[in-house]
Amino acid sequence: MSEYIVSARKYRPMTFDTVVGQSSIATTLKNAIHTGKLAHAYLFCGPRGVGKTTCARIFAKTINCLHPREDGEACNECESCRAFNEQRSLNIHELDAASNNSVDDIRNLIDQVRIPPQIGKYKVFIIDEVHMLSTAAFNAFLKTLEEPPAHAIFILATTEKHKILPTILSRCQIYDFQRMTITDIVRHLTHVAEQEGYTCEPAALNIIAQKADGGMRDALSIFDQVVSYTGGNITYQQVIENLNVLDYDYYFRLIDFLLEKKISESLLLYNEVLSKGFEGGPFISGLASHLRDLLVSRDAQTTQLLEVSEDIRQRYAQQAQRCKPQWLYRAIRLCNDCDQAYRTSRNKRLQVELTLIEAAQATDDDPGAGRRPARHILKPISATWQQLPRRLLLLPPRFNSHPFSPPQKRLRFPTMMREAESLHPHQPSLKHLSSEILLLPSEQEKLLHHLLKHLLLRAPLPLQVRRPTMSQMRHL
Numbered sequence: 001m002s003e004y005i006v007s008a009r010k011y012r013p014m015t016f017d018t019v020v021g022q023s024s025i026a027t028t029l030k031n032a033i034h035t036g037k038l039a040h041a042y043l044f045c046g047p048r049g050v051g052k053t054t055c056a057r058i059f060a061k062t063i064n065c066l067h068p069r070e071d072g073e074a075c076n077e078c079e080s081c082r083a084f085n086e087q088r089s090l091n092i093h094e095l096d097a098a099s100n101n102s103v104d105d106i107r108n109l110i111d112q113v114r115i116p117p118q119i120g121k122y123k124v125f126i127i128d129e130v131h132m133l134s135t136a137a138f139n140a141f142l143k144t145l146e147e148p149p150a151h152a153i154f155i156l157a158t159t160e161k162h163k164i165l166p167t168i169l170s171r172c173q174i175y176d177f178q179r180m181t182i183t184d185i186v187r188h189l190t191h192v193a194e195q196e197g198y199t200c201e202p203a204a205l206n207i208i209a210q211k212a213d214g215g216m217r218d219a220l221s222i223f224d225q226v227v228s229y230t231g232g233n234i235t236y237q238q239v240i241e242n243l244n245v246l247d248y249d250y251y252f253r254l255i256d257f258l259l260e261k262k263i264s265e266s267l268l269l270y271n272e273v274l275s276k277g278f279e280g281g282p283f284i285s286g287l288a289s290h291l292r293d294l295l296v297s298r299d300a301q302t303t304q305l306l307e308v309s310e311d312i313r314q315r316y317a318q319q320a321q322r323c324k325p326q327w328l329y330r331a332i333r334l335c336n337d338c339d340q341a342y343r344t345s346r347n348k349r350l351q352v353e354l355t356l357i358e359a360a361q362a363t364d365d366d367p368g369a370g371r372r373p374a375r376h377i378l379k380p381i382s383a384t385w386q387q388l389p390r391r392l393l394l395l396p397p398r399f400n401s402h403p404f405s406p407p408q409k410r411l412r413f414p415t416m417m418r419e420a421e422s423l424h425p426h427q428p429s430l431k432h433l434s435s436e437i438l439l440l441p442s443e444q445e446k447l448l449h450h451l452l453k454h455l456l457l458r459a460p461l462p463l464q465v466r467r468p469t470m471s472q473m474r475h476l
């Protein structure tokens, strides 16, 4: 049985032309080699897994190639190229500064720099994660970086450019590597799948690419993981199960409910999502991304910003036709507000539920659409709390039991609230009341949440209401 090699290594590009997603950098480097304008130090910046080390290795191989090709690529056949490809070349030194960041490590490296190469013209020193070097190591290195021997070329790589000292920056040619697009990653994964004889659904590869967040190495390791799980027949359903990704379908269904103002169905769907083990935070940011994707699907000019597979693209286009832009703006803003408040909220579930309720109630002709609710609607917290018992006191006599006077008194709150609202049409509507609840101290919040939930779900359940303590009353 042949040795198993992970895809990230097996399909590591061997030439500049096969580097994925960094074509402009690859071309620039190739041209520099072709015209013989080589710098002594390069700084490769960019997120992890986007090809910094790969480009550095190809660069080292190409400048040492004994018979470079017409187009500026390495021949991959000469003794030097073979040594590089078999990872036994003495002209390349890699130092991982994350684990070797002391002065001694740098001194060892400097000793190596002095020795000229045996075959080929240059020795290339790749220092990965160079921002991790200690200050003393940096200083020890600076002199060598300033006046290196003619045969030495340094390639410094970092994910955190802002941590590099200006003295280093000014001595390097700087290349900024871009995060890879989903299209780039999907194309490469498709290529790997074809080579390996796997079958895969485009939507499945798209999910892998999204999960990798712009890094090819991550994409390929996730791909390997999925392959071992599915046995080479990669379907969308298996990928979302394996990677614990929420199915697009939930968002499409949710938007349908919201557009039809089906609050109960929306809340039940959210409950289903939670029961599958997903968290509210990622759910709401996923909903925001879905709304954003609907927004860009509405316009032929912006559809290119949609990074999904073809079949899902059509679903977006269909659903987008049913959404008014004003409503989308409003809903995106609601999700955004929820996302910000989510981390600090004591009742995270309610936070998401209220957002869904508000999104379902938001109308497209709302004059405040796209903006925050007008200021006067958001009454101070204490005012709301004071108003609530007062409202209840003003109810007809048959309800005239103050909800907070006898402890443990049972109420039929839905009926009372409806009555109260009909008596006082100018009260802030339930929607606005709901956004204030999030700001209330915990006891009151719990109570109001309870009342509101039953009211919204139109569940005629009796409620137990506790009297606020004296200290809470004083607080009001």
Ligand SMILES: [Zn+2]
Pocket (backbone or CB within 6 Å): 064, 065, 066, 067, 068, 074, 075, 076, 077, 078, 079, 080, 081
């Ligand atoms: Zn060669």
